[in-house]
Amino acid sequence: MAQVTPEVLWAQRSSSTDPEKNFIYLTISVPDVPKENLKLDLKATTLTFHGHSETLKRTYHLDLSFYGEIDPENSKIHHTARNVEMKLRKKDLKEEYWPRLLKDAAKVQFLKTDFDKWVDEDEQNEAPEDDFSQFGGGMGGMPGMGGMGGMGGGDFGGxxxxxxxxxxxxxxxxxxxxxxxxxxxxxxxxxxxxxxxxxxxxxx
CATH class of the missing domain: 1.20.5 (Single alpha-helices involved in coiled-coils or other helix-helix interfaces)
Incomplete structure (x- = not known):
């Protein structure tokens, strides 16, 4: 059976001081691949995924070499019926974004920007973090939103x-x-x- 390269969506955040805010969002779109039918091997600079969907009669395979190092021990993986979502901790604390996800600069068809989660580098501090709620990001977004509301309250006259x-x-x-x-x-x-x-x- 032929292997298919699944679509991969990615976005990122960066911080030079807070490891919790220095990560890559990665979503591998593999519908109907049960947990027992997938193998995910995450290392510091590579990710290998292999999964099989019996309902779709499709085998997915993916090999990624990251632009920089990640910390597999502090990365999180969430499996759903439609995809495998990951929050990969970047190893080096840097304010700058990675210029790209992969080590190789060549453009690949299966890799796309996750615009639902992407924010520009200079706007990430204002971005709510409730877009990845199953990893506890929603809690982080609440105080920030409350703070914004408080600012608005002060400007009521305006x-x-x-x-x-x-x-x-x-x-x-x-x-x-x-x-x-x-x-x-x-x-x-x-x-x-x-x-x-x-x-x-x-x-x-």
Whole structure:
């Protein structure tokens, strides 16, 4: 049976001080591969995956050589009915992102950016971490979101002013809606008059 290279999605975070925020998100799309039918070998610079789906009659195989080293001991793997999700701890604490996932710079068709989890390097501190909830990321996102709410609370005056400023515009908007309503009603009135006229003709 021919082997298929599964689609791989990836994203990353980086930190020079916090190992918990210095990792790679990796998702291998292998639907209907039960746990007992897969073999995953994760090392510092390589990952080998082999899995078989009996329902799809498909065998998946994947060999990856990472751009940098990871820490397999502190990496986490989560298996679902559709894929294998991993949170791979980068070994070196660095503020900079890895320029790519793989050691080889050549583009490969099966590897894609996971835009649901990706954030730009300079925006990652603002990104909520609830996008990987099964690994406890959701808890990390809560305080940050609460903090943002607190900031918003402090600026209530500004928000109110903007609402007041938008007030006349809002009224104008409602006037437009009323005019549109009038226009909608006009054809109906004309139609009724035509019906009446035709009815009058019929009576004659």
């Amino acid at each position: 928000i109110d002013f903007s609402k007041l400023g938008a007030g006349p515009g809002g009224d104008a908007g409602s006037d437009d809606e009323e005019e549109e309503d009038d226009e909608d009603e006009m054809p109906a009135l004309e139609g009724e008059e035509e019906v009446k006229a035709e009815a009058a003709k019929a009576d004659k």
